[in-house]
Amino acid sequence: MKQKRLKIESNRSLNETVYEMKLSGICGAAIRPGQFVNLKLDGLFLRRPISVCDAEGDLLTLVYRTVGKGTDQMSRMKTGEVIDTLLELGNGYDLSAAGKQPLLLGGGVGVPPLYALAKNLIESGKEVTAILGFNTASDVFYENEFRTLGAKVIVTTADGSYGTKGFVTDAMPETSSFFYACGPMPMLKAVYHKTNGLGQFSLEERMGCGFGACMGCSILTRNGTKRVCKEGPVFYKEDLAWND
Amino acid sequence: MERLTTELCGITLDNPVIPASGTFGYGYEFAELYDINLLGTFSFKGTTRDPRFGNPTPRIAECPGGMLNAVGLQNPGVEKVIREELPKLKKVFHKPVMANISGFSVEDYVETASRLDQQEQVGWLEINISCPNVHGGGMSFGTDPAQAYEVIHAVKANTQKPLIAKLSPNVTDIAAIARSCEKAGADAISLINTILGMRIDLNRRRPLLANQTGGLSGPAVFPVAVRMVYQTAKAVSIPVIGMGGITTAEDVIEMMMAGAVAVEVGAANLVDPYACKTIIEQLPEVMDRYHIDSLRDIIGIAGKE
Numbered sequence: 001m002k003q004k005r006l007k008i009e010s011n012r013s014l015n016e017t018v019y020e021m022k023l024s025g026i027c028g029a030a031i032r033p034g035q036f037v038n039l040k041l042d043g044l045f046l047r048r049p050i051s052v053c054d055a056e057g058d059l060l061t062l063v064y065r066t067v068g069k070g071t072d073q074m075s076r077m078k079t080g081e082v083i084d085t086l087l088e089l090g091n092g093y094d095l096s097a098a099g100k101q102p103l104l105l106g107g108g109v110g111v112p113p114l115y116a117l118a119k120n121l122i123e124s125g126k127e128v129t130a131i132l133g134f135n136t137a138s139d140v141f142y143e144n145e146f147r148t149l150g151a152k153v154i155v156t157t158a159d160g161s162y163g164t165k166g167f168v169t170d171a172m173p174e175t176s177s178f179f180y181a182c183g184p185m186p187m188l189k190a191v192y193h194k195t196n197g198l199g200q201f202s203l204e205e206r207m208g209c210g211f212g213a214c215m216g217c218s219i220l221t222r223n224g225t226k227r228v229c230k231e232g233p234v235f236y237k238e239d240l241a242w243n244d
Numbered sequence: 245m246e247r248l249t250t251e252l253c254g255i256t257l258d259n260p261v262i263p264a265s266g267t268f269g270y271g272y273e274f275a276e277l278y279d280i281n282l283l284g285t286f287s288f289k290g291t292t293r294d295p296r297f298g299n300p301t302p303r304i305a306e307c308p309g310g311m312l313n314a315v316g317l318q319n320p321g322v323e324k325v326i327r328e329e330l331p332k333l334k335k336v337f338h339k340p341v342m343a344n345i346s347g348f349s350v351e352d353y354v355e356t357a358s359r360l361d362q363q364e365q366v367g368w369l370e371i372n373i374s375c376p377n378v379h380g381g382g383m384s385f386g387t388d389p390a391q392a393y394e395v396i397h398a399v400k401a402n403t404q405k406p407l408i409a410k411l412s413p414n415v416t417d418i419a420a421i422a423r424s425c426e427k428a429g430a431d432a433i434s435l436i437n438t439i440l441g442m443r444i445d446l447n448r449r450r451p452l453l454a455n456q457t458g459g460l461s462g463p464a465v466f467p468v469a470v471r472m473v474y475q476t477a478k479a480v481s482i483p484v485i486g487m488g489g490i491t492t493a494e495d496v497i498e499m500m501m502a503g504a505v506a507v508e509v510g511a512a513n514l515v516d517p518y519a520c521k522t523i524i525e526q527l528p529e530v531m532d533r534y535h536i537d538s539l540r541d542i543i544g545i546a547g548k549e
Contacts, residue, residue, distance in 0.1 A: 001276060003518070040515065045462055046306045047515060086517070206302040208313060209514035212273045214266065215289070215318045216304040218297070225297055225318065230273075 001211050002029050002087045006060060008079050014063065014141040018109065019075045020053070023060045023083065031055035032092030033117035034180075034202055034234045037062070038210040040084040041073050047086065048074070049210045049229070051182075051202070053112035054119065060087075063112035063142070089210055090233050093117050093200055095124070099177020103199075104130040104151070105168045105191055107183025111142055113202060114182055115149075122150045129154070131171050133187065137162035169194050192242050202234045247538045248527055250284070250506050252483060253406030253431045255340055255367050257284035257506060260496060260539060261524050264487050264510035265290050265344035265370065265410075266315065270329045274513070275336040278521050284506060287342035287370055288325075288333070293356045295321035299377060300454040305443045310462025310489070311511055312441050314377045314455035317346050322356045330365055340367025344410070346375055350398045361403040369405050371396060371430075374412030374437035376459045383437075386412040389424035400429035408485065411435040411476070413465075418472050419479035426480045433476055434485035434508060436469045462511040465489045470502045477503020477544050491519065493526040497534065503544040 006023035013019050031052055037060065038047040048070040054061040066072045077083075098121055104114045111132050121128050128151040134140045135158045146153045154171045155163030164171045168183070169190045179199030181191045188201050205228040208216035212230035219226055221239045226232060248259040263274075265287040271280050280286065298318030305312040319325065333341065343360040347353035357369050373386035373395055385391045386409075396409050409425035411418065413436035422433050438459025443452040451457070469488025477484045486504030490496060491512040499507050512519035527539075536542055 001273070001517070003277075044306065045308070045310055045511075045515065046304070206304045208304045208311065209267075209517075211517060213269045213517075214304070214313065214514050215269075215298065215315045216313060217301065218303075218315075218318055219301070220297055 001089060004029065004085055004087060005082050006085045008077055008081045008083065009059065010079060011075070011077055013075070015138055018063060018065050018139075018141055021062045021064070021074065021077070023062070023085070024058050026055055026060045026087060027058040029055070029087045031060070031088060033095070033120050034092035034113055035088060035090045036210070036233065038086040038089055039074070041070055044070055044073070046208065047210060049089070049207050051113040052116060054116045063109065065109040086211060090229060091231060093180055093202075093234050094236075095120055097178050097198070097200070098126055101127045101129065101177045103173065103176035103179040104128060105133075105172070105179060105181040105183070106130065107133040107168055107187040108135070108139070110181075110183030110187070110202070114180060115142060115145060117180055118146055118149050118151050128152065129173065129176070131156065131168045133158075133168035133183065134162075135159065189242055189244070192237065192240065199237050200234050201237065201240060203228050203232055247531065248524070250539055252485070252506050253368060253408075255406070258282075259284045259524050259527065260500065260504075260506040261520050262286055262342065262485070262506055262508045263513055263520050264508035265342075265372070267510040267513045270333050271337055272332070274517055277517055280337055281339060282524060283339075283520055285339050285342055285367060286337070287344045287508060288329070289319055290317050290344045290346045290372055290375065291319050291322050291325050291356055291360065292317055292346050293322055293352045295319065295324065302452060302454055303458075305452045305458060307441070307443060307460065307464065309464035310460055311514075312443060312453060312458035312460055313438070314453045314458035316377045316455065317375060322359050326359060326363060330363055334365060341365050342368045342370050342408070344370045344372055346372045346378070348378070350395055353395050354398050354402050357399045358402045361405050366405060368408055368432075369399070369403060370408040370410050370434060371399055372410045372437070374410050376412065376414065376438055376440045376457070377455060383412050383414060386421065386437075387415050389420050392421050393424045393428040396425050396428035396430050406431040408432040408434050410437055412437050413468060413472055413488070414440050418475055422476045422480050426482050430482060432483045432485060433480060434487060435476060436465065436472050436488040439465055439468065461489065463489045463491055466495060470498060473499060473504050474502040474547055478547055493523050493530040496523060496527065497530060497536065497542065500539060501542050501544070501546040503547060505543055
């Protein structure tokens with residue numbers, strides 16, 4: 001964990017509720033795909049955990065949806081403002097497990113953390129397929145960003161207004177060497193029950209501290225109690241015991 | 245620095261700042277950031293006889309000036325704490341540590357406390373009779389003077405180390421509970437634990453926390469804590485450790501003027517992992533500003549004639 005004061009370089013909307021914020025000042029931090037940062041926002045007591053979309057050189061990219069006070073406040077922040085940030089939080093994805101043809105499954109704001117993952121995997125010569133699921137055409141973001149990286153991209157929308165109609169599980173190929181999934185719990189559970197393949201899930205939970213001190217975000221796994229913020233947020237499929 | 249030292253049940257602390265139980269784990273996360281030996285001591289995660297997962301999530305909610313938690317005493321159980329956590333802790337923390345203990349019956353408390361009493365690293369036993377987030381134990385012992393007496397008396401009879409009774413603010417007469425603990429043999433009192441609270445999710449129209457209620461902490465509770473520390477320090481002759489919403493060196497001084505010999509810092513650690521280090525570093529300068537030579541000079545000064 002590191003604490004840094006990051007400066008907002010840009011903050012733009014990608015659609016009605018999703019924003020992309022770029023911050024500078026991460027130089028010296030070792031950020032892995034699947035990790036998150038924890039932001040101290042003025043007037044709010046607890047920090048706000050946001051998954052890392054990309055970290056390159058001195059620049060950190062966060063893509064977030066406005067779901068409450070904190071993210072709403074973030075969406076109104078301006079270039080040049082500074083945010084006290086805790087970095088290098090969580091375990092991140094296991095890139096060594098990817099195999100030749102990894103499959104990336106993202107739903108809604110579960111898509112952003114897969115971006116840095118796709119980038120890393122493609123750089124190491126993997127053939128990446130990314131299935132990005134949204135509710136409707138106007139929700140779709142980052143399709144071109146994934147294509148530009150060189151990933152094979154399939155977009156699904158629940159209402160069929162863009163791409164393949166249905167959920168990410170409806171577009172899943174028969175086989176993949178390994179999958180990485182991030183999205184809302186119903187999507188993760190659908191993936192969990194549909195595939196026999198090996199993979200990892202990135203989970204979300206309300207957090208107190210985000211660095212392992214408060215036990216606010218604990219879950220029960222096959223290997224005992226784990227903190228989503230510390231031993232997670234990424235868990236191997238075999239560690240999760242989801243019956244519902 | 246001599247002017248920051250304070251005395252807690254015969255053990256001298258380099259300074260009065262003690263991270264509170266449940267906000268500092270076993271210290272490892274913080275030891276990655278700074279040398280935690282600069283703390284007075286710290287109170288490690290509340291320990292019970294058996295391992296506990298705690299409550300379902302969500303366990304955390306926010307409010308203006310603070311937060312609610314309903315963790316529910318998640319811990320690996322006393323044997324695993326002794327076998328795994330204490331040896332690991334020994335590598336990063338070299339001062340006597342405070343063992344925080346919870347239970348669901350008098351026997352639970354006695355068993356857990358007597359196991360931890362035998363550990364060399366442990367300097368004090370902090371008996372939590374004030375957890376608001378478990379049912380059929382915890383706070384129910386700390387809201388009735390007779391039950392508080394029973395637990396503290398039984399633990400005292402079976403342990404050697406200084407005993408600190410950690411009290412709940414969810415009572416009408418804190419002085420009566422504190423006196424009862426003193427009579428039962430407590431060597432010190434610590435307070436306040438969290439204040440029982442609740443939030444409701446407007447979208448779901450249901451309590452936000454899975455446990456429905458949770459304990460309020462953070463700056464929002466600070467004035468309540470100062471008042472109760474003041475009342476308790478007046479009611480008993482044993483030392484009082486003040487806690488509840490402390491975030492700055494000024495807060496430490498205020499709490500000590502109310503009657504605390506030392507302070508515990510809780511929620512602040514979760515927001516700023518350097519909170520305790522910063523407070524300790526800022527104490528001398530803030531003391532200068534208020535013409536305080538030594539912290540020992542101001543303990544309880546607000547209540548003196």
